[in-house]
Amino acid sequence: QTPDFPISNIVNLNVGGKVFHIPKHLVMKYPKSRIGVLAMCEDPVRRLTLCDDYTVQNDQFFFDRDPMFFHYIFHFYCSNVLWVMDSLCPINFEEEMSFWGLKLKDTPRCCRILFEEKVDDIRESLKVNQELVNEIKPHQDEECYETMFMGNLRKVLWDLMENPYSSLAAKAFAVFSSLFVLISIVAMTMNTVKDLRDYQLGGRTYMEWIEISSILFFTVEYFLRLMTTSNIKQFVKSALNFVDLVAVMPYFLQIIFEVFFIDSEDLGAQEDLKTMARVSKVSKVLKVVKLMRIFRILKLARHSTGMRAFGFTIRQCSEQVCCLFLFIAMGIFTFSALMHSVEIDQPGTPFSSIPGTWWWAAVSISTVGYGDVVPVSYLGRCVAFGCISFGIILNGMPISILFNKFSDYYSKLKEQEYTYSNTERSFQLKKRMKRRFQSCIEPEAEESDDDVHYRPTVRHTVTAAKD
Structure with missing residues (x-):
């Protein structure tokens, strides 16, 4: 049976174990607030939906809320001023105001300005922290791999190349990839030294062969990462993946220009001046394409915390x-x-x-x-x-x-x-322990009563001999 609420001039509230007594005429000044609606409501059933509990003996409404915050709400009803203290968390105080049905306009202008500034700072800090987490955590969808073709293998390859904290092999691959970037940059710079260009193999210098090997490695790495990703749109939008594409693209553009433009027109270049001019323009474009190879150093940002922090700072500022x-x-x-x-x-x-x-x-x-x-x-x-x-x-x-x-x-x-990294290591450790534990208990779980074999004791052996 729903209790009947007595009519009183005092609204008795028990918030988190502390009792507050507010005169009803003060509450009626704010009829749209939760306490105002509670004081004017005559329907017992609806009143119980506005509070957590009610006792008829004490005529008290119970709220399971923080009493420290409610001190300021209580002061607001008594003085018509909602103070916001610096010691309070703005986000929690905003939630309390929303629960009690109060507006920020009820606070003084000075408090409101400081409150809004603190809320903006906290939200900006939370946004920055979330973006920092996204910088570290690789983008992947575990559920998508379950429905993809060869999903388990693709997930293993993705973790190997994209998540260096997933295993020791992934960490080694990250170090190996960074070394390849450094080696390719050193080879590109040393290839401009005239003394080193005298040593050739198959019409190319040693440094050119090293650079070609690095380009092939980067190309295979990029396409493997592209084939194993669970979200192609997110992969294409990633700045680091765009840097990987820019790192390998100049070499293939250089091959296209050399094969389809310069080589096909070299034979007639001495006879036709227009063709020579056209070849000269193509050579200038080729120089620009070769110059784009210096962007290969940006690949270090994938495994360099300092470069990622610098890029993140530039974006935020x-x-x-x-x-x-x-x-x-x-x-x-x-x-x-x-x-x-x-x-x-x-x-x-x-x-x-x-x-x-x-x-x-x-x-x-x-x-x-x-x-x-x-x-x-x-x-x-x-x-x-x-x-x-x-x-x-x-x-x-x-x-x-x-x-x-x-x-x-x-x-x-x-x-x-x-x-x-600590979370990933603990997760991998738990997975290994769980797998080992299951491998230990599986033989015992599969055995049945019919398959149990007892080793005969001495007593059984003697009895069988007598028979």
């Missing part, structure tokens, strides 16, 4: 970096125009035009100061001093911010790596 470049561009345009204006009438001045002065302004703002272009007049030197001072102040502003964030992200990334 993209607005600050864009503002920095904007201020640099504004300084270049401003000081180049000033320098041209004060130096235009000076004989022998190198600042003949504003676009020609951009180089001097860029070098001065960056505080490099080559000294290849200098002002002639004293007023021009004053403008140069102002440009250099602006560059010092401008370059010093974001360095501390970027460095602090980089060190913070790097430490968090290392912590996430350590936590994830």
Whole structure:
């Protein structure tokens, strides 16, 4: 039977074991709040849906909530001001406000501003931490492998190449892949030394053969990773996978240009000048394609925590970096125009035009100061001093911010790596122990009463002999 609620001028609340008494006329000022609805509700059944329990003897409504938070809610009904203390967690306090049906507009403006700032900071920190976890944890769907063709084998290969914390072999493969990247970069740079180009094998230098072997390894690794992934869209969108593709693409583009453009047109190049010009243009494109090979060093970001932390810092501070470049561009345009204006009438001045002065302004703002272009007049030197001072102040502003964030992200990334590696090791250890335990108990579980064989004792042997 549903209890009948007595009519009282006091609303008695028991929140987490602490009793609060609120006059009913104070509660009625906020009829849309949970306590206001509870005080005005005359339906016993609905009242029980608004609270956790009710006792008729004490006329108390029970709520299984934190009484520390409710102190501020109680103070709000008594003083019409909802204070937000710095010691409270903003996320939990926001949940309590939502539960009791209160609005953030009921708080004072100063508290509301601080509260919103803290909530934004916490949510941004949680977002950054989640992105850091995603940087470490490889993207895979365990359920998809169960339905895929040769799913077990593909999952093993994926963990081997993508998750270095899954096993000792995966860690060794990560080290081996990083060594291949370093070897290919060293071979690419040493191939430009003239003395080493004299040693050839099959029409190619030794360094070219080493580079070709590295390219083949990277190509096989990329296609194996592409065939074993459980989510192709996520694989294509990944920045690290795009770097892997860029690392191998220039070599194959170089082969295409050499085979289909240069070799086919070399025979008629001496007879036709247009063909020579076309070959020259193709050679320039080929130089650009060869230059793209330097992006191969970005493959180290897959196994380098520092490079990943640096890239993550640039992504998180993209607005600050864009503002920095904007201020640099504004300084270049401003000081180049000033320098041209004060130096235009000076004989022998190198600042003949504003676009020609951009180089001097860029070098001065960056505080490099080559000294290849200098002002002639004293007023021009004053403008140069102002440009250099602006560059010092401008370059010093974001360095501390970027460095602090980089060190913070790097430490968090290392912590996430350590936590994830320990989790993976414990998981693999549990799997091995479970597999060994099952292998030990399976023979006993499969035996039946009919298959049990007893070894005869001495007593059984003597009895059989007498018979």
